[in-house]
Amino acid sequence: MAKYILKRFALGIVTIWAVITITFILMHSVPGNPFATESRKIPPNIMENLMKKYGLDKPKSEQYIMYLKNIAKFDFGESMKSDSETVNQIIARGFPVSARLGLQSILIALIFGPALGAIAALYQNKIPDYVAMIISIIGVSVPSFVLGSFLIQFVATKVEWIPIGGWGEFRHTLLPSFALAVMPLARFSRLMRSSMLEILGQDYIKTAKSKGISKFAVIMKHAVRNAILPIISILGTTVSDLVVGSFVIEKIFGIPGLGQFFTTSVFNRDYTLIMGVTVFYALVLISAMLLVDIAYMLIDPRIRLTKEGH
C-alpha cells in the first residue's frame, strides 16, 4: 500500500510538470497580453514599462525556467491584473469559500442523489420512478446560470431571510449550494438507478432473499452497498470540480470564490494567475483521485484482494 501511494505521488509530480509546460506554451501562444483593456489602449512605451516590470520582456525560455523554480517553492508569483494580491493570496482567499460551497453541495448531492436513484430502481416503471427521473433529467439539462437566476428571482426576492447575493453567513450559502448540487445530484441518481437495477437482478440478491432476510436488509446490506460503487468512482472528479468553484454560480451570486478566476484569468491573460489556478486545480484533482482510489480499496474488498495478490 505504501509503495503504491509513493508511486502515485511520483506520477502526480510528473503530471503537474506536464500541466505546467502545456499551459505555459498554450497561454503564450494566444494573442494578447495582461495589460490590454477593452476600454483603453496603452501606448507602446508604457506597455514596455509594464512588460519590464513583470519580466515579460525576457525570453520565453528564461521565463519558463524561472517559473518552474518558483513553483518548486510554491510561489505562484504576482498577479498581473491585481496589484493588491499575489496569486498565492488569491488562491488562499478564494479556495476556502469555493471549497465550502462545493462540499456543501456535494453533501446535498450525496444525501439525496443515491436515495432518489435507489427509490427509482425499487419502483421501476412506477410513479416514484417517473418522478425521480423527471427530477434528474431537469437537473442534468437545466444550465446553472438559468437555475441560479431562477432561484434569485423566485426564492431570494420572495423570502425575506434569504439574501439575493453576497457572502458571509450560512444563509448566503443556501441558494448557491443548492444550485451547484443539482447537477451532481441528478448524475448520482441516474447512476444509482441503473446500477441498482442491474444488481437487483443478480443471483446473490435472490440467494439473500431466499435465505429469508428481510427485504429492507437485503436492499441496504447487499444491493445499495454494491450499487454505490460507481458513484464513489466518479466522486473524485466531481468533488474536485466542485471545490474549486464555479464561474457562473460565483458570478450570479456574487461569491468571492476561486471559480471565477479560471475564466477571468484567461480572458485577462493574467499569466501568473492562469498558471496558479491551473496548477492548483491539478493538485486538487490528483489528490482527490488518490483519495478515492484509497477509499475504493477500503470499501470494496475485491479490489484490495487483487491488489494484494499481485
Add this chain to the structure above:
Amino acid sequence: MSKRLLVLISVLLALAILFTGCSSPSTDEGDKNSNGTPGGQTTGKKILRTNNSSEPGSLDPALAQGTHESWILENVFEGLMTFDENGNLVEGMAESYEVSDDGLTYTFKLRDGIKWTNGDPVTAHDFEYSWKRALAPETAANYASILYYIKGAEDYNTGKASADDVAVKALDDKTLEVTLEAPTAYFLELTAFYTYFPVNKNVAESNPDWAKDPSTYVSNGPFKLVEWKHNDQVILEKNPDYYNADKIKLDGIDLDILEDQNTAWQKYQGGEYDLLVDVPTSVVNELKTKNDPQLQIGLQVGTYYYNVNPKVKPFNNAKVRKGLALALDRETIVEKITMGGQIPATGVVPPGMKDENGNDFRESVGDLIKYDPAEAKKLFEEGLAEEGMTVEDFNKQGFVLLYNTSESHKKIAQAAQEMWRTTLGIEIGLENVEFQVKLNREQSGDYQISRAGWIGDFMDPMTFLDLWWSDSAFNDVKYNNPEYDALIRQAKSTNDQNVRMKAMKEAEKMLMKDMPVIPVYFYTQPYTVKPNVTGIIKVPVRYPIITYADITG
C-alpha cells in the same frame, strides 16, 4: 446505507464545518452594514449602499486604470482641483492658483490645515513626489500618459530623462510650481483626475505596499478606506479631518463588488442598494418606457464607432467610407437595438463639452453626419467607380466587420450589415473575436472594418480629436492628414479658447469629410437612484458623483 459511505459523508460534513469556521469571523461585521439595516438609517448612520461591479486592480492612484478603481479613489482622495456639489470644477487641495501669461507655468497655493488620514499635513512635496512616482518607468503606471502634459514627463517615463527633468517642483510646503510642455487649456481639470491625486510621501516611501491593505492605507479625501474584502465589498467611512467635512452628509459608503448586472438590479429593487450605475439594458428600456423617475440618463463623453481600414481597397476612398457612414440609420440603432438612451452620433465629439462661447461644442459644430440613403448610395457608387470596382466586385471580396464578442456589439453589427445591404446592395460579413485578438488584428492592419469606442478623459473636444492626429498612439486607422495635424497643433499651441475652438471645430469637420472612422452613437450613462437619495451629480466625464449624496427619511 453502507457504513463506509456514512463515514465518507461525515468526513465531508466535518470539512464543511471546518471551512465554515474558517470563513465566518472576518465577515460578521461587514454583514451588519450590508444586509441588516434596510434603508441604512436605522442605526442612525447614513450609509450609501451601491455596487462597484468589479474588483479594483489597485487602489493606488498611480496604478488605477478604470472606473471600478476611480469611483472609489475619487471619494478617498482629492487632487489640487475637484468637482463640487454642483458639478463645477473648483479648488480642492489647492486654495488658489496662478497661471503665467504664456499659459505654461501654474503655481498652486495649498490650503491650510489639510491633512492625511494618518494626521500628517498634505504638502506640495507630496504632490511633486506623487507625480514623479507615477511617471517613474519602474512604477509602470498604465495611465502615465495623462501626465505627459508636464514638461519632461514623457522623457522621464520612457527612460530618456531623469526625475529631476520633470518640471514639477515644490517651492515650499505650500507652493507647487508646474511647467507644461505646451499651453493646455484643460490642465486644471486634469489635476482633478486620479493619476494626479497625491499620495503621502513618507508612507509610500517607507511602505511600498501601503495601498494593499486598509490598515496602512493613507488618503486625503472626504472618505477613508476602512475595509476591503476582495471580490466582495469595499467600505468607506466619512473622514472627519477632511477640510470640507461639513459638506459631506454621508457617514459612509458601502460598495459591493458584484459582477452580475441582473443580481445587482435585484438587490437594488429589494432595497439593498440606494444607487445602481451598471443597470441591465432591458431594465433601462423598461424604466424608460414607464418614465420611472428613479432612472437617470447621464451624459457620458464617449463615442461608439467603426474603424475603416484605409489600406484595403476600396476603403481607401473617402466617398466609399462616407457612403457607408450615411447608410446607417442611427436613430433605429439607438431606439430599437441599444435602447439605453444613447444618442445617434452626428460627429466624433459627443455633447456635453463647451465651446468658447459657453455653448455646447456639438451643437455649435452642427450635424456632420446624417442618415441619407440616396446620398449614401450615390457617394458609394461613385467611390467604387473611382477605384475601378463594381458592387459585384465588392461583394466578391468577402469583407467582414470585426467586433469583440458581446451580445450588444453583435446586434449593432447585424443592424449595420442589414442597413448596408438594403441601402448599398453590398454584403459585409460579421466576425466576432475576443477583444485581445481584435486589438492584435487592428494593430497589424488585418481587418476591413472594426468596432471601436472611446471614452474621453477630460471635458474638452481634444480628448477625442487628439486620437486621429498622425502621431497618436491610438490612431488605429493611421489617419494621416497634414492639414488636420496643423489644426490640432494650432489648438494645442494656446490657451486662447477662441483660437482653440475654431481650430477644433474645423478639425472635426475635416475629419468627418474624410470619414476615417464611422461614428455610430454617443454613449450615455444610465443609473437608478432611490427617491430618498439626493445630491447625486453627473459630470459627463465622471461616473455619477456620490461624494455629496444625502439620504433622507
